[in-house]
Amino acid sequence: MLESPGFLFTILAFLVVLGPLVFVHEYGHYIVGRWCGVKADTFSIGFGRKILGWTDKRGTEWKIGWLPLGGYVQFAGDRDAVSQPDANWHNMPAEERSHSFPAQPVWKRALIVLAGPVTNFLFAIAIFAAFNMASGVPTTPPVVGAVEPGSAAEAADLRVGDRIVAINGGAIEKFDDIPMAVAFDLGKPAELAIQRGGERIDVLLRPRVITETDRFGNKGERAVIGIRSGEIALEPVNPLAAVQAGAAQTWGIVRLTGDILGQFLTGQRSVKEMGGPLKIAKQSGEMATLGLSSLIFFVAFVSINLGFINLLPLPMLDGGHLLFYGYEAIRRRPAPPQAQEWAFRFGFAVIVTLMLVVTFNDLGSIGVWDRIARLIG
Template sequence: MLDVPPWLYLIAFLIVLGPLVFVHEYGHYIVGRWCGVKADTFSIGFGRRIFGWTDRRGTEWKVGWLPLGGYVQFAGDRDAVSQPDAEWQSLPEAERAHSFPAQPVWKRALIVLAGPLTNFLFAIAIFAAFAMVYGVATTPPVIGAIEAGSAADKAQLEVGDRIARINGRAIEDFMDIPMAVAFDLGRPVEIGIERGGEQRTLTLRPRIVTETDRFGNKAERAIIGIRPVAPVYTTVGPVEALTAGTAQTWGLVRMTGKILGQFVTGQRSVKDMGGPLRIAKQSGEMATLGVASLIFFIAFVSINLGFINLLPLPMLDGGHLLFHAYEAVRRRPAPLQAQEWAFRFGFAVVVTLMLVVTFNDLGSFGLWDRIARLIG
């Protein structure tokens, strides 16, 4: 089992989260500038300023002492989560015209959407760069080997069978197979295969296995017990690389959405949720595997950051988009009191989730097991 120096967790965490927070907030900032909105503050981290400066446009750029996120506070915002300042309408006309609340709803929605969208674009750029450097691996969805006694063996799949569909979803590459099966909690799957020019459909139940990685982390996933044929690496140009990066990003977005849906419906335990401490742990682990692994992990976290920020919670970008959608449909903003209560609810939800994931994260470091051994 590989050991990770404790200091590496913090360094790798800052390397992962710092650029991603900057990318997310810069998306808000640059689209705000394009829309003619003045930014008062651009902050990486929360709390008291460690260092910073003010540019010629009057925007304060700073780094806060709590490195768990960031924010852009536009003119007319009351706070870091962009609640409107009740006094924004009393600003001088020239300043009011460049405030966030004074903009038409489509501009405000575009500025809000720009943050998560930039996270997705950042991930696409990373995956595209990998494709340019290493080529695109193409592995046909053809069975190269079958594990004895596995679900595939019991269903009488054969070496050479081509997996065409899983639960109605077309399979183009072998890596689509574990993506379609691994996180579906072992439920029965309907598989369409091509064998000898004929098409067949059969149903099998994947087996859930618990795997331990080289760092001692345990994870459950479902498998059907097949292995691929050898992959083929193809050199690609910029357009093909962007296409591959977009497809890879979309696949991870769908996987994230599926897992989140399982949490919401109770199919997956909240014990599986992770937060900043787990990201720090995984960042340190990826750093020990090399620069390429760490950069790939940054892309993965960027996708998760963009996805989570689109959730319809008032503290998050998705909550702001929900209010903007209400305003676009009703032709007037939601009542201020309703917005206040919604933000309080969102704050309570976010704090509760942070407590849950922190409890889980401490468990992933083995803290609760050590306490149990001491008590026992």
């Protein structure tokens, strides 16, 4: 196991993480498009000038671009890589037009667009299911095995043997659910429903926020209530149960991602915590040094986040397209072209601004701004 990832190792790990995920996402669009009878003109992994490419018998150009920060499928009738319709698609020959993307009914277009994020979620579920089959599913009961001195749990008089059945109204089925329910709420009060003997007790406590530093020097905050479990239990499962558990794990991360996004939007979290491609690259290298299992688990985590981000209702993203298709389905006509154009410009501005913010944060996370400050000073 490597102690610290070097630059080339980090780049390689980043490509190993991002490349398959971009392919999975875009292949979801592509294959559902094929099933719907839509011709794909281009399938690209990466942007910019083509490094490698070929054209298959269906007339689809498959290529790899020099900038490996995403990808796209450009269907017949699309003006560009973000599926803006070509103004002249009506003038295509009738046979070609019938296989173009803009000519499809709204439900087919929505299905094709939705397929990318859904495929990312399915890919993560498959990874988690494989881990579940290999090692079993955690079934440690949510029973307090030990209370840490000076903790929020001790202050609230939690006792060994107490069973936590709910936190903030959400059911707790196993011990692993407890840290997930409080870790990222940044110390907000938590209401616990406790089963103690034959009695049910409601407890209000404020988890303590701790700062942790990992072996790579990365600092992170999480909230803890200060309890430990008893003996850890893992239960072997059949393939169906493994998939069900994988789906539950994926949904848990989706909910957590949504909660964290809400904290950014409401100001509970600083935008300085946002990360982008450079941070993902850094974390890819770090996870790779921890071993193959850690890297594969990280791939699943990034896949979920990629699917989630693409569902945000911003023009240029899949969620923005779905928003317009929803309008079209309800109003029985597309949104006015001018409204679509202005929405596209707004979405572009938001995404560029976001990319600038996360790039600034990423450069800070690798010490660029500190080194510049030392040089200036």
